[in-house]
Every structure is written in structure tokens, then in C-alpha cells.
Amino acid sequence: MNEKNFKSGFISVIGRPNVGKSTLLNALMGEKLVITSPKPQTTRNAIRCILNDGDSQVVFIDTPGLTKARNKLGDFMEQSVKSSLTDIEGIIYILEPEEEFGKTDLEIIELLKKQKVPIIALINKIDTIDKRKVLKTIENLASYGIFKEIIPISALKNDGIDIVKKEIKKLLPEGPPYFPTDQIIDQNERFIFSEIIREKILKATNDEVPHGTAVEILSVNQRPNKEILDIDATIFCEKKQHKGIIIGKDGKKLKNIGIQARKEIEKFLEKPVNLNLWVKVRENWRDKPFDLKDLGYKN
Ligand SMILES: Nc1nc2c(ncn2[C@@H]2O[C@H](COP(=O)(O)OP(=O)(O)OP(=O)(O)O)[C@@H](O)[C@H]2O)c(=O)[nH]1
Ligand SMILES: [Mg+2]
Structure with missing residues (x-):
């Protein structure tokens, strides 16, 4: 440098x-x-x-x-x-x-x-x-x-x-770097994982469903003595009916969202991942200050 x-x-x-x-x-x-x-x-x-x-x-x-x-x-x-x-x-x-x-x-x-x-x-x-x-x-x-x-x-x-x-x-004016020069994003891994999952929901669902979803990463654990990383996450949606749509017939849609997200997280981390997804309803969360904060949307 x-x-x-x-x-x-x-x-x-x-x-x-x-x-x-x-x-x-x-x-x-x-x-x-x-x-x-x-x-x-x-x-x-x-x-x-x-x-x-x-x-x-x-x-x-x-x-x-x-x-x-x-x-x-x-x-x-x-x-x-x-x-x-x-x-x-x-x-x-x-x-x-x-x-x-x-x-x-x-x-x-x-x-x-x-x-x-x-x-x-x-x-x-x-x-x-x-x-x-x-x-x-x-x-x-x-x-x-x-x-x-x-x-x-x-x-x-x-x-x-x-x-x-x-x-x-x-x-750009002359000046020192603001971030370490090996850093590429200002977000942590949990944010990146939740965004990848949300992207797969956006791509797999239509109409009002995708806009009302949020993803919370519950836990990220390295499995003892194994290379695999276990990630548990909850998908929140706004209506019971949306939950059904995200899960899909025989759970097929959710399974597919999980596969797509897991593959991309594995590519990002360059290691194998086991991703478990749950779907829960949080009515009207996009208009509730507590829920927004809880789901990471705070200034
Ligand atoms: N054909 C074509 N499609 C593009 C191009 N750039 C982006 N897209 C598509 O446009 C859509 C929207 O792209 P995004 O990058 O998500 O747009 P954005 O402005 O970040 O959208 P928001 O985050 O919703 O504000 C995606 O389907 C992209 O693949 C381009 O140069 N050509
Ligand atoms: Mg964008």
C-alpha cells in the first residue's frame, strides 16, 4: 500500500x-x-x-x-x-x-x-x-x-x-482507508446468511408474500470434529396463508428454498453447511416498531 x-x-x-x-x-x-x-x-x-x-x-x-x-x-x-x-x-x-x-x-x-x-x-x-x-x-x-x-x-x-x-x-480525495483493506462488506455473517435466504424466498414466491418476509438466524454452530456448519433460521411472514405458500405442497417449496440458500452459503464460506429452516407468522410486523428492531431493521 x-x-x-x-x-x-x-x-x-x-x-x-x-x-x-x-x-x-x-x-x-x-x-x-x-x-x-x-x-x-x-x-x-x-x-x-x-x-x-x-x-x-x-x-x-x-x-x-x-x-x-x-x-x-x-x-x-x-x-x-x-x-x-x-x-x-x-x-x-x-x-x-x-x-x-x-x-x-x-x-x-x-x-x-x-x-x-x-x-x-x-x-x-x-x-x-x-x-x-x-x-x-x-x-x-x-x-x-x-x-x-x-x-x-x-x-x-x-x-x-x-x-x-x-x-x-x-x-476520491487523498486519505487513509476507512476499513481494514482485507474487509469487503460492513455486515456480519449472520446478516449475509439471512439475506441469502431472503433472496431465495423472493425468487420462489410471488405477489405480497415475498415483501412480508424476514429471516432471523437462530444459531450458527461448528459441528464438533467435523467440517460442517449447522445453521438454524426462522422465516417470518405476515399471514398464516403466506406460511402455507412458503412451505408449499408437501413442504416442497421450503425444501427448495433451503437447498438454494445452503448452496450459496456454502459457496460463500467455502465449507459444507447444514441449513434448517422454520416458518413462523408475525402478523403485521412491518408496521410494528418492536418487531422491526427485533428483526434488525433499526437505525
Ligand atoms: N437485463 C438486465 N437486467 C438487469 C441488469 N441489471 C439488473 N438487472 C435485473 O434487474 C432486477 C433488479 O436488480 P436489482 O439489482 O435487485 O435491483 P435494485 O435496484 O437493487 O432493486 P431494489 O433493491 O429492490 O431497489 C434483477 O432481476 C436483475 O437481474 C442489466 O444490466 N440488464
Ligand atoms: Mg437492491
Whole structure:
């Protein structure tokens, strides 16, 4: 590490739900660290991912999608985004190509106008959208005059990611690293395990079920004299009927969620895991301050 010219700083990644913020984070980090899904409001916490190279440390903050909060969990998520905008060196605003901006993006742009740090706009998912729409989006964004760079990318196909990294590095001031240079995320293993399980639920269920689930890791134990790690976790859902959906016919859905989650946790830890899942109902937990805190959603 070259102490003298070392650069470091925080960069917040914000945008509407489902535009690909977390996918971008994983692409920037070069490995899967945060969960993604085709459903909006996948990310619930501000999560710091730490990108280290020989002469810099960028701390990217993945944030929940900005949208109108419908419950106390939503308020918590919105608050996480707002707090991610302080003490940072720059902002990545990510959006999808649109002929015209919708209400939410217009509101985000208003929020961005008030920020004092440089903002880089990323137009994501260019692999799926026609060029004309992308050009129109660039034109629209440029008309605001608040973006330092406007870069079309595909986070999923890793297209344009190196350019983003280069532009971000330019924003960093000289300074020492904020985190140990071998640390890549500011969350503990229990959080990572619970997120992986939640991602598999999001991918396996539909409608209102996935949005009302939370996962609590009950215990993580190394089995004596064996390489295997035992993890016990509870999935909370909001209604009895949702419990049935998550468990599925003959327990098949829950079993499948467990298999998918176990495989990914094993890949992350590089060791065998035995994962036991239970499903419990906690009515209306997304609107109860005690439950929110208990499930880890606290500021
Ligand atoms: N085709 C395509 N799909 C993408 C791209 N980037 C993300 N996606 C998909 O878009 C969906 C949402 O991605 P996420 O990364 O979870 O989006 P997010 O902005 O973090 O969403 P929230 O956490 O809910 O706010 C997923 O199904 C991704 O696979 C891309 O460049 N191209
Ligand atoms: Mg996300």
C-alpha cells in the first residue's frame, strides 16, 4: 500500500426500486455480495461494500430503492437512503432508459439537485433496450446540468463497469482507508446468511408474500470434529396463508428454498453447511416498531 498517495471515500448508490443498484454493486465488487431479485424492494438496508486496490479504497453504499413508504419498514428504508447521502464523496444515480421520467425519478432528481457532491448518472440495462431510448435518456439527463458523467451500462453483462470504476476513483480525495483493506462488506455473517435466504424466498414466491418476509438466524454452530456448519433460521411472514405458500405442497417449496440458500452459503464460506429452516407468522410486523428492531431493521 502506498500510504502517501492513498485515496479513499464513500460513494452512495441510489435510484428507484429494481433498476439494478445491487447488481451494479456486485459487478463493481467482482463477486456476489448483496442480494438481487426481479422484485422491487429487495434491498432493505444501506450496505457498505468495500472495494480495495493497491492505492485506493472505495466504500460503495448499496441502498433500498427510493419509493413512497407504505409502512414502517418503508420509513426505515427511506431513512437509510437519506442517511447514506451524508459524509460521502459522490453519488451514483442509477436508472433505466425511459423516454420520459416518471414521478419517482423526477423526485429523486429534485433530491439530487440539493446535494453538494458530484453525481454520476448510470443508465442501466442497455442490453435490453433499444439505442434510441438510451440516447433520449442521455439527452434528458444532460438537460438538468447536474451530472458530472452520464454513462450507459449493463450491470448484468458487466458492460461499462471499468469506466464507472475509473470515474469514481477520480472523485476520491487523498486519505487513509476507512476499513481494514482485507474487509469487503460492513455486515456480519449472520446478516449475509439471512439475506441469502431472503433472496431465495423472493425468487420462489410471488405477489405480497415475498415483501412480508424476514429471516432471523437462530444459531450458527461448528459441528464438533467435523467440517460442517449447522445453521438454524426462522422465516417470518405476515399471514398464516403466506406460511402455507412458503412451505408449499408437501413442504416442497421450503425444501427448495433451503437447498438454494445452503448452496450459496456454502459457496460463500467455502465449507459444507447444514441449513434448517422454520416458518413462523408475525402478523403485521412491518408496521410494528418492536418487531422491526427485533428483526434488525433499526437505525
Ligand atoms: N437485463 C438486465 N437486467 C438487469 C441488469 N441489471 C439488473 N438487472 C435485473 O434487474 C432486477 C433488479 O436488480 P436489482 O439489482 O435487485 O435491483 P435494485 O435496484 O437493487 O432493486 P431494489 O433493491 O429492490 O431497489 C434483477 O432481476 C436483475 O437481474 C442489466 O444490466 N440488464
Ligand atoms: Mg437492491
